[in-house]
Amino acid sequence: MRTQPPPGRSGCSPAGLGxxxxxxxxxxxxxxxxxxxxxxxxxxxxxxxxxxxSALPARPRPxxxxxxxxxxxxxxxxxxxxxxxxxxxxxxxxxxxxCAGRSRMPLSVPLLLRPPLHRVRALGRPPxxxxxxxxxxxxxxxxxxxxxxxxxxxxxxxxxxxxPPHTVNTLFLxxxxxxxxxxxxxxxxxxxxxxxxxxxFAPLKRITWKTWKxxxxxxxxENRIGIYSPHTAYDAIPHGVNNWLTKGLGTCTSVPLHPxxxxxxxxxxxxxxxxxxxxxxxxxxxxxxxDIPEISCLTTLPARVEGEEQTRVSLNCSQKxxxxxxxxxxxxxxxxxxxxxxxLQKPLLPHTGMGRLCxxxxxxxxxxxxxxxxxxxxxxxxxxxxxxxxxxxxPLKKVALCAGSGSSVLKGTEADLxxxxxxxxxxxxxxxxxxxxxxxxxxSNTERGFLSELRDALAIHLQNKINIIxxxxxxxxxxxx
Numbered sequence: 001m002r003t004q005p006p007p008g009r010s011g012c013s014p015a016g017l018g019x020x021x022x023x024x025x026x027x028x029x030x031x032x033x034x035x036x037x038x039x040x041x042x043x044x045x046x047x048x049x050x051x052x053x054s055a056l057p058a059r060p061r062p063x064x065x066x067x068x069x070x071x072x073x074x075x076x077x078x079x080x081x082x083x084x085x086x087x088x089x090x091x092x093x094x095x096x097x098x099c100a101g102r103s104r105m106p107l108s109v110p111l112l113l114r115p116p117l118h119r120v121r122a123l124g125r126p127p128x129x130x131x132x133x134x135x136x137x138x139x140x141x142x143x144x145x146x147x148x149x150x151x152x153x154x155x156x157x158x159x160x161x162x163x164p165p166h167t168v169n170t171l172f173l174x175x176x177x178x179x180x181x182x183x184x185x186x187x188x189x190x191x192x193x194x195x196x197x198x199x200x201f202a203p204l205k206r207i208t209w210k211t212w213k214x215x216x217x218x219x220x221x222e223n224r225i226g227i228y229s230p231h232t233a234y235d236a237i238p239h240g241v242n243n244w245l246t247k248g249l250g251t252c253t254s255v256p257l258h259p260x261x262x263x264x265x266x267x268x269x270x271x272x273x274x275x276x277x278x279x280x281x282x283x284x285x286x287x288x289x290x291d292i293p294e295i296s297c298l299t300t301l302p303a304r305v306e307g308e309e310q311t312r313v314s315l316n317c318s319q320k321x322x323x324x325x326x327x328x329x330x331x332x333x334x335x336x337x338x339x340x341x342x343x344l345q346k347p348l349l350p351h352t353g354m355g356r357l358c359x360x361x362x363x364x365x366x367x368x369x370x371x372x373x374x375x376x377x378x379x380x381x382x383x384x385x386x387x388x389x390x391x392x393x394x395p396l397k398k399v400a401l402c403a404g405s406g407s408s409v410l411k412g413t414e415a416d417l418x419x420x421x422x423x424x425x426x427x428x429x430x431x432x433x434x435x436x437x438x439x440x441x442x443x444s445n446t447e448r449g450f451l452s453e454l455r456d457a458l459a460i461h462l463q464n465k466i467n468i469i470x471x472x473x474x475x476x477x478x479x480x481x
């Protein structure tokens with residue numbers, strides 16, 4: 001349906017359709033009435049009654065006016081993308097003239113669009129993003145991958161914090177935070193650096209200009225840049241580094257080599273102790289138990305034992321408190337022989353944990369797997385050790401992998417192939433002797449490619465509130481000469 005222009009103004013159709021007929025406006029001029037006052041009568045179409053304008057046949061819409069085609073403003077194309085929202089099809093331009101085909105109209109003339117234009121974004125101007133408070137952002141990052149999933153020896157979370165309040169507009173992703181990468185972060189106006197490897201691992205006794213890691217902290221604080229590191233928490237999560245590495249093998253199913261327990265569970269303590277006591281001993285035992293630290297969930301319930309009315313006592317305790325509870329109960333043989341001790345284990349999280357054991361959908365030769373891995377990691381070379389009794393054409397069905405340094409994670413796993421960044425010389429010898437081939441890609445080469453996938457995942461998780469960019473200077477320090 002054609003949109004009718006308001007009375008008293010000339011309409012302009014989409015580019016290439018030509019001007020719409022003008023509606024009658026006021027009293028006709030002498031030239032229009034056929035008078036003799038004009039030197040030359042201007043040729044123009046006869047005015048139609050208003051009721052007939054809407055009945056004009058619709059002309060085919062040219063390609064330039066199709067959905068998503070650019071609107072031309074003074075010869076410049078403005079793409080129709082996500083941006084400003086318009087409430088109607090009448091777009092009044094605030095500056096310059098509007099070009100529709102070859103017709104040129106003055107400032108502030110309505111441009112009639114068919115179909116209505118819903119969104120326009122200025123050429124070269126990115127969408128407006130909201131800022132995030134640093135603590136709000138850190139909380140969101142912790143929700144994306146809980147630091148509790150990281151290994152106990154690791155140093156994860158917010159490592160460097162500028163004085164609050166600190167707002168974040170740009171999140172800068174890198175695998176290793178070197179001095180060169182830090183300078184890039186400064187130049188690109190980063191507010192928070194997410195470094196997969198923690199730049200602060202061993203404790204720092206001073207912050208000076210003497211060592212490169214101390215200088216990183218100095219530069220970060222000078223430029224009000226925070227530093228956050230997830231490391232092994234990203235190794236464990238289902239959508240993390242190891243899961244990304246499995247995609248280089250082809251179609252397969254995978255399970256964690258070492259599943260992660262739930263970070264928290266309703267049960268408190270490591271053990272549960274249950275025993276029955278008669279009325280004669282109950283009060284004295286309970287009084288002494290309550291004096292033992294690290295005791296929780298102490299409950300009593302009536303029970304009948306061998307026809308006698310007794311009380312069943314249940315409590316949770318830590319490993320240290322368990323020794324004191326057992327020592328107390330062992331003083332009374334009747335209580336001790338009626339005691340049960342249960343080990344409280346946290347439930348395992350599905351698809352979460354260190355390493356992955358992958359079962360290929362169909363057997364693949366070692367040489368084919370090598371090419372797949374090189375393509376996925378975009379590497380010209382990898383290091384390969386062929387298992388005893390195997391060849392490059394030997395079929396593989398099970399692959400155990402771990403991003404980074406995988407010796408401790410992979411050791412003892414039954415598989416046809418170990419895939420990781422680096423392993424010690426003797427661990428490689430052990431694997432080969434057991435008929436397991438090994439592919440080594442260098443440590444960070446098995447991790448860095450994940451950053452592009454992480455950028456997209458975090459953009460969704462953070463609802464596009466901030467800019468997320470990936471370091472360009474970040475690279476593995478080892479090269480093949």
